[in-house]
Amino acid sequence: MNAAPDPGASQAAASSPWRVAAVSFCVLALELGLIRLVPAEVKAISYFTNLILIASFFGLGVGCILQNGPRVSWLLPAGLAAVAAFVLLARGIVVYEAAGAVHYWLQDRSASGDAVRLPLIASALLAFATCALPFVAMGQELARRMDCQARLAAYSWDIAGSIGGTLAAALCAYLGTPPWAWPLAVAAIWAAAIARTWPLRLATLAAGAAFLAFASAAHPSAWSPYYLVQHEREPEGLRVWVNSSFHQFALDTEQTDIxxxxxxxxxxxxxxxxxxxxxxxxxxxxxxxxxxxxxxxxxxxxxxxxxxxxxxxxxxxxxxxxxxxxxxxxxxxxxxxxxxxxxxxxxxxxxxxxxxxxxxxxxSQTLLSGAANLRLENYVYTxxxxxxxxxxxxxxxxxxxxxxxxxxxxxxxxxxxxxxxxxxxxxxxxxxxxxxxxxxxxxxxxxxxxxxxxxxxxxxGGYRVNTDDWPYLYLQEPTIAPVYWQLFAAVGVLIVAAFALLRWTTPAAGWHANFLFLGAGFTLLESAAIVRLALLFGSTWVVNAVVFTAAMGTIFLANVAVMKRVAPSLPQAWIGLSVALAVNYAFPLQTLFAYPSAVRTAAAALLAGAPIFFAAVCFSRLFEKQPAAGYPLGVNLIGAMGGAMLEYSSMVLGMRDVWLVLLAVYAAALLCSGPALAAERVTGAAVAPGWRKLSRSATR
Structure with missing residues (x-):
């Protein structure tokens, strides 16, 4: 059974391409804002920040799949209001032994008041559901507006908006702008540039304004690039909380009588x-x-x-x-x-x-980013x-x-x-x-x-030691904690549900399994790049922002190269990707410390950038042939959820062997791209002479 198409889908034909960038900008800004806000306020989520990333991928993916379904614009204000309500009500939720394999502290009080007991998985699923809602509306809007433009041109605008959102988030982190202001700003931009009716504009603004409730705190507070930092003076000194957990106490060392x-x-x-x-x-x-x-x-x-x-x-x-x-x-x-x-x-x-x-x-009481299960201090205790x-x-x-x-x-x-x-x-x-x-x-x-x-x-002296390859101080042994297996099961159910939704709304759309594996691979690849560059340049927010921006920039350049017909062909890109992943697996990263900073930076950029470039070329060459933007893009985002879960494999395998997992994921994507590869061999692909010459040389 097909859902009745919404006439609004055709109305977007007059949409300017810059509005694609505006939607993508809002998506990234809201995603990064919630990744900072929710774990800082809700203690049960504070060590599982990629949960919010996964929720955003799921919401966006479902929204893209619903490209020609009934309009769900109302989910944006409803979702924003639900997120604000959840965070306000869940501020005191605590983590008990279910999270002991991730962090051994038992948190029994928050900086804002008495704690409420709630099972960890229940609070995680509540956070997931509420945070996914606004992204469903955003995903549908993105797919519809992209479908009104040339396929790769629309994708370029999409990536440009993502870069803008990432840079804006980095600027806000530098300025100490509280992340509760980001949903408010997104609501304002959406109401001004995207929403089509006055009731929707007003509802979106009202939902964004709900985040003003976070402007007040129980203690003096500030937002650093990593934490919500709160403090209170006491007779013995200064008590400091981060993300609602006790962190430090600055002693008044002159009070020696205490x-x-x-x-x-x-x-x-x-x-x-x-x-x-x-x-x-x-x-x-x-x-x-x-x-x-x-x-x-x-x-x-x-x-x-x-x-x-x-x-x-x-x-x-x-x-x-x-x-x-x-x-x-x-x-x-x-x-x-x-x-x-x-x-x-x-x-x-x-x-x-x-x-x-x-x-x-x-x-540290926090992870490096929402895309990597790496704590700020992981590489200090090795x-x-x-x-x-x-x-x-x-x-x-x-x-x-x-x-x-x-x-x-x-x-x-x-x-x-x-x-x-x-x-x-x-x-x-x-x-x-x-x-x-x-x-x-x-x-x-x-x-x-x-x-x-x-x-x-x-x-x-006989215990397993921490190394740069396995830096998980709080894991007693290489394993994936049971709480993560519960999340894996939930994510697996959601992926199946998303495919069922795709088959229900558009039976003829196909499975797009190659896009599923490409999405999983890219998320895992980005995470591996963050971890690798954190070791080389430090686990700082600046490194994090640079990696995200550089990854998006590389994707943009790869897409433009395909548009301008100067990129490698699809078979060449698959070969380049495989070689780049194998080199990353084999390359001894520690050897770079013997070289000057400029050499180290250039080598790291090449190591991290090459697989991203070739993977992006593969995606663009496959994407340009799709009759509709929403379905493959939605499946790709659903696959990204799986990639975020696969990142936890490093807890068992170690950091280096994640590159083998990446090889397996992209091999699956290659197998599922067989028809596209066969078609390209028959019809030929427009490639630059240099790539064509290289290809002929390789086959001699």
Whole structure:
């Protein structure tokens, strides 16, 4: 049975192509805004941020499939209102043991009030359903407007709008614009440029205005590029929450009459005390602090007589909070140099040597992006990171590491990783005062007589270590947590439902399985690029924004190349894609650190960009032959959901073997593109002479 077509589909024929870009801009802006807003406010979603990405893909895909179905424009204001209501009502939902394999903290209170108990999977599905709704309307509008233009020209406008939305989101992150303002801005743009009737315009504006409810907070707050940061002054100092979870406490170190302050400062000083014991009472003169936060560690270094302190902090808002509101204002001291950088990136690039390197409490409480299951600190607690730190130590230097450990196996994981990098001269201490941290590791690889307790090494030294290939500190073993399998099952059901919807609305449209696998491959490819470049250049929001923008730009160039008939043919593109994926799998990324920054950047751009370019050429060559835009585009977006789920395979396989998964996904896409390849061999494809010559040479 076919759904009755909506006459509005033909009315879009007069649509200007720039409106395609406007729709795409709104899609990206709303998607990135919700990826930041929902996990920050709803604690149950805070460690599953790609859930919102998957929801947006599903909504867009269904909307595109409904290209010729009944108009669903009303779902945009209804969906925006539903998202606002869900987030407001779910602010206190907490994560319990169901998420223990992802993050071991049990969150029992939020910064905004008492917590509400709700099963994790239930809250995740609620978030998914509400966040998908507005994108259904957007997907249908996008497909209809694209269908009124030449196929590849419309796709170019679509990508241009996506680039604009990504750049706007990056600018908002830089300016500290709260993400609750993004849906409001999207509603305004949609009402002005896209909506066709006054009732729809007014309803969209009203739904966008509902997000103004997030302008007020229980505590003073600011949005950093990573977090919602809130704080509150207390007698002992400054309490800081990020994404509604306790994160830091800037101690008033002058309040030594308060037991909590006195005990905590004593814990902080243990690495300095151990240093003095093995250096004839001399304190470390130069100190590197990784994860300097609001300034506690800088305070401790100053109190212990350090003459030079380099404080590395990734989050500018956290640093600014410490600079302004830390009771003793350590960042105003001329001995303290602040570097706003990723800790691992600083270890890679610094050439300075230090008497003491402190790994502060870097637990990030967030993921790098909505497209990669990589926490901000993942690459800090690996064997390779500790070896980088060892390289920066003075000849008789030492390393101190603070951590809060709640699981017995995690003691062994961290100790084994440090022991692997530094050798037997490692000490592990537990403290009875758990505030801020309860475990301390001190390593002195070249300090005679230090550490080396055989019993300690026997007890804690046999655990699996964290590496750059498998950096999942909170996974006890390579596995995919049960909660993710539940999400996989839900996503699988939704993919089947989407195909059923396609067959119901347009039985003659075909399955478009090649577009399904191309969508899965691209999402996984983008995620792999983010992870790879995070290791090279740091897990920062700037790197994230550059990767997204560069990926979209590469797709745009590939599409233009196909339009201008200067791109490789479809068979050539498949060969190029396969070679590029194989090179990424085989290439030893660590070798790039031996080269200057310009060489490293160029090599990384080529490694990450080549497979994206060839995959985009494959998509454009297949897409230009489609009689309608909506169906293949919708199936492609549904496939992107599967790609987002496949990213979790790295938890079992490791980061490198994800490239083998990509090869398998694109091989499936190639098999499903057999008829298109056969047709191109018969009819020929317009390609540039250089590609034609290369193809003839390859077949000799």
């Amino acid at each position: 037991p909590l302050v006195r005990q905590t400062m004593q814990k902080f000083s243990i690495p300095y005390d151990r240093y003095r014991e093995f250096h004839n009472g001399r304190s470390p003169r130069s100190v590197l602090i990784l994860g300097a936060g609001t300034g506690n560690d800088a305070n401790v270094a100053l109190a212990n007589g350090a003459e030079r302190i380099v404080a590395v902090e990734i989050d500018p808002a956290i640093y600014e909070l410490g600079r302004r509101l830390n009771p003793t204002r350590p960042y105003d001291d001329l001995r303290v140099e602040v570097q706003l950088d990723d800790a691992r990136h600083y270890l890679h690039t610094s050439r300075e040597r230090f008497d003491l390197i402190v790994f502060a409490t870097l637990d 064997v390779e990171a500790f070896r980088d730190a060892r390289r920066l130590l003075a000849d008789d230097g030492m390393v101190g590491l603070y951590y809060s450990v709640m699981k017995p196996w995690l003691y062994g994981r961290i100790f084994s990783t440090v022991h692997e990098a530094f050798g037997p001269r490692v000490e592990f201490m537990r403290t009875h005062a758990p505030f801020l941290f309860n475990s301390i590791i001190v390593a002195g690889p070249n300090v005679a007589g230090f550490g080396g307790d055989p019993q300690l090494i026997a007890d804690l």
